[in-house]
Amino acid sequence: MDTILDPGEEVxxxxxxxxxxxxxxxxxLAxxxxxxxxALLMVLGNEHAWTGVVGAVAAIAxxxxxxxxxQVGMTxxxxxxxxxxxAEVPIPLSEIEKVRTIFSAAQIVTRSGDKYMLKYQTDPKETAATIEGAKR
Structure with a gap:
């Protein structure tokens, strides 16, 4: 998807x-x-609590x-x-209230309360700082 920029707008x-x-x-997560x-299987008294590991790893995998x-291909x-x-949804910099990090994601929070996650960032703090810096 090629983003269409407005006149005078720069990436x-x-x-x-x-x-x-x-x-x-x-x-x-696994x-x-x-x-x-x-832990849940042990609390429930299951004799084969180790199967929780197998199930969790299989589900996450x-x-x-x-x-x-x-997920990784999103730009x-x-x-x-x-x-x-x-998805080409524009978020004006003037509407961004804060940008915070959650694990490997940077989360944009708008003044109206909308939240957007930039997931699986190599350095989510740097991503957040870059967005915050652009607001100034």
Whole structure:
């Protein structure tokens, strides 16, 4: 998708998800899911609580493989006037209230309360700082 810019608008940066970051985050999710699944099975008195690890890892792996290309292929564009989502939704810089990080994502919060996630960033703090810097 080629972003159409307004006259006088300049691209300052683009942000695309990173496959290595995507994999690392899914490994972390599988580990957390494994602990929670085993704990739940133990509380329920299941003699085979170890199966929680198998189930959690399998579920996260299947999901991760299934949506990897879709999630990592999303590109956000930052211009001197707005942030443009992969779906071409424009977010004017003047409407951005704050940008924060959550794990490997930078989250844009608008004045109206809308939230947008730039997922699987190699350096989400740098992504957030770049967007914040463009607001000035």
């Amino acid at each position: 300052l940066a683009t942000f695309t998800g990173n496959m290595t970051t995507y994999i690392k985050e899914h490994v972390m 580990a957390i899911g494994s602990v929670l699944a085993v 299947v999901r991760g493989i299934y949506v990897a290309s879709e 956000w564009t930052l211009t001197n006037r707005r942030v443009i989502s992969p």
